[in-house]
Amino acid sequence: MKAIFIVYNQAHSEKVEFMLDRLEIRGYSQWPEVTGRGSVNGDPHLGTHTWPELNSATLTVVEDDQVDRVLEGVKKLDALNEDIGVRAFVWHVERWM
């Protein structure tokens, strides 16, 4: 099992949810408002007067074979417009109940 953490501009939440539905991934947890900034470029999404935009974050735990499909979807989303600033991070899940 792998955990995938996806962060993206709040204004694109619908697309992320749609993507997960399309990939038939049912379970996820979401933080509707998270702040952050990118490592290389792009505007920070800090929800302040200076940087008013905000991110949302989705954490989904999937079978190992689904990871590539998810990352592919994220890539397609990023290709739409780089201002969306969508990023996905994958790490190993050791145990669950």
Next chain:
Amino acid sequence: MSIYGNAVRKPITTLMIFIAVVVLGLYSLVQLPVDLYPEIEYPAITVLTSYPGANAADIETNITKPIEDVLNTVDNLKEITSVSQDNSSVVSMEFEYETDLSLAANDIRDALAFVEDYLPEGASKPTVFKFSTSMMPVMVYVITSDESYEGIEKMLEERLVNPLNRIEGIGGVYLSGTPRREVQVQVDPRKLEAYNMTIEQIGGVLQAENLNLPSGNIKMGRMRYPVRVEGEFDESAQIKDLVVGYHDEQTIYLKDVAEVRDSIGEMTIDEKVNGLKGVSLMVMKQSGANTVDVASEVDANLKELQRFLPPDIQIMSVFDSSEFITDSVMNLSDTLTFAFIFVVLVVLFFLGRWRATFIIALTIPIALIVSFIYLYVTGNSLNIISLSSLAIVIGMVVDDAIVVLENISKHIERGSSPREAAIYATNEVWLAVIVTTLTVVAVFFPMTLIKGLTGVMFRQLGWIVTITVVTSTLTAISLTPMLSSRLMHLKKKRRPLLVSHDRTILPMLNGLDNWYGRVLNWSIHHKLIVTILAFAIFFTSIGLAGRVGSEFFPPSDQGMMSAEVELMPGTRLEETSRVARQIEDIVERYLPEVELISATAGTDEDAVMETIWLTTGSNIINFSMRLSDANKRDRSIWDIAEALRVKLRNIPEIKNFNVNTEEGGGMGGNNVDVEIYGYDLEATTLLAHQLSRRITALEGARDVAISREEIKPELRVELDREKISRMGLNTAMISSALRNRIDGMTATYFREYGDEYDISIRFKEEYRNSISDIESMTIQNAMGHMVQVGEIGHVMEYWSPPNVERKSRQRIVTVSAKPYQTSLGELAMEIQGVVDQSDIPREIMVEVGGAFEDQQEGFADLGLLLLLSLILVYIVMASQFESFKMPFIIMFSIPFAFTGVILALLITDTTLSVIAGLGAIMLIGIVVKNAVVLVDYINLMRDRGYPLDQAIVLSGKARLRPVLMTALTTIFAMLPLAIGIGEGSELWSPMGISVIGGLIFSTILTMIIVPVIYRVFSSRGERAAKEKMRRKFHFMDDNPA
């Protein structure tokens, strides 16, 4: 969940809420009455007291003074004035505006209760009389006739006045100048004397003959009959055959000693319309009734009723206050429509997208409609204040929607779904939108707090702008995102058409942005030059400010003109009428613009109502003239009035005249009064005449008038008391006998068809028109002997003392003047100069007041308003920027707005009135808003890490379009108001001019001077957050201190 989130998620609910608001608003609009101004009751109460037989000075000491003394302490009293004249005292009290007059009237009655016991015995109880607008006629008609003139009164009363009185909202319908039928018995005193008879005896005979008397009942057979003696005259022709007495066995009939005429009574008034014999019909409305409704109802009824009148009777309207109201309101509605179209065009020009323009334009009707609900709920009317307020606000309501929509489309272009873009984009800007709205509210809300006349006028403006702007903000964060989520979509990338917005306007706007960027870059590198230049412009304009005339309210051309012409006191009516005809000829020949002229010479003794607003007297002619429509003639009403004045000056019989161009609804008047306080009547009159002469010599002064009436010639019969008592007479007997002979004795009434007409007996005219005639009148004493007046006294000619006017419990004379081709303020300054140069005795005090005083009060109110607005704006901005410095930078743009106002007023030769001043204050809101947007963006750019200079130029370029859009929408919305063609536009065009001038100037300067001042006040790296953090936290340094 936020408003905008809910609005986007529940579009139907949102739509329904807005539809509900629109429906309520339209309902209110239909129900709203139409009027000229917000309802203003003139807060005045008058106390009338009569004391028959006392002269002006007695009245002053015994009646007026004690009454004034007790009334002086009544709450909310602003000013107390009084006129003491022969036989009566009138004390007038003016209260602060919006005082509860019923309460004040009660206070007055309580106060009068204290003084009543101390008033002289013969004095009547003081009557409290509340002035109300329902006493002013809303319509005046003149009715001319030819053959029907003799019987016109009865006919009009029955067929016109009574039906009209039944209309709802009518306070009263009055006829004036109607000829009154009267049976005149004109006695030849020589013949009376020959038969040893008196007028009183003849009167007695007439009384005794003209009777119907019941004389009891008799029973005959089964019936019971009342018995009556019927002696009443059936027709007036019977009267001359009455037997009045016997002399030497001969029967003397009335026709032997007198001439009997069934005719119309002696007229004390002469009314002519366009030279034809006429009667005037005045219509008063009830207080609170709607003028326009009443007027249209009366008009419709008159047309219907005219069918029942003989064909020679013509009814013409002289004055219809509803006409001006409807014209002004229609005019403003057009203005509003044009403003709406201009605003939509500006938005379309900048955005270039139909759907976006539609969404933004939709906020305009919604915001405006909400203000109708406010007007309806608070019981206000659709008047020129409320409509102008809407015209003013129309350019401001789109700003918020533009900001929101711009951000939403930015997100959509990035690929968000319209729905999400609407929610999150609104989330990013909603706070900023509310704060900019708050700065506007900070300027307009204080207007709702002003007191006084200015307050009554501007409270509505304040409320309407506040409510409309707040509504527009609410719409911008609910309806705008909702509609954007539904209507906007990502534009497909395709080649723009040859004549599309992208090919034509967009490059132009981009070019403008770049050019401005270069200008800005140069400016911030030449701070000193720019700052010095700006201040030079500012101080030059302040220097020029002295050249702008000042005024209270701009006068308006209502197409109505009135003139009061005064001849020598005591001039008889016939002579006055002759001069009236002469003036009519002049008007006809030299003033072709006059469509209708109605002249009233003399006074109608029965029409008390009229004397409240007109001075009448046998030597006074009142003209009212209706002019052709303002846009159909070359000369303005002021030029026409001046032309009339020039002509009137050449008529030698005229002692004094006054040509007035403000009729019905003229606000605040337009004259400068010189108030001369002093006890000595002769000294003050002398000074008044001196000042009047010198003021008349001033170039800009017209209609100079002295308030103290001229002394009038009077004949007094002085009796020798010893002689009259020896003759068995007394003063009462003599005065009533003289009255019967000169004024006439109403012996009895002639009754016909349910109406009564006086039968009056008096001497033939040729026996009562000289001093010797009076002296040769004979009176019968108790012993039956005839005594001539000349035997017991003599007739002397006197000058009766003038009326005594008082103000603030001091005797006063006012010399008033009106400005012509100069402003009220300038005229007041010149008159002040005249007063200063004059040699004024020490016991006399002179003050310059009148409308000028109101004007100064008005400006003082505005000054206070300005201060309050500035403080509130500072507070809003300081909290928005969390800085004491930023508001100052922004407020640097305000003085330049005033520079623009001054220049615009100078160029268009407009005077600074309260209205123009108000425009200047409104500017603060708009100008500050522009500067806020700019400064906020510079701060933002610096926070995002741009270096100072780059941040300034970048933000300037980015913000140029929104600022231009805000400014242009307002400028174009104001344009129809400023150009102002048509009736009533004079009042508001100064506001349009000052806003447009101020806005053009300040927008240009804001875009230059605010960035420059910003640059002056800030140092590089001041807002670099990282540097600040580094100075604060040392733990990461290589060698922490």
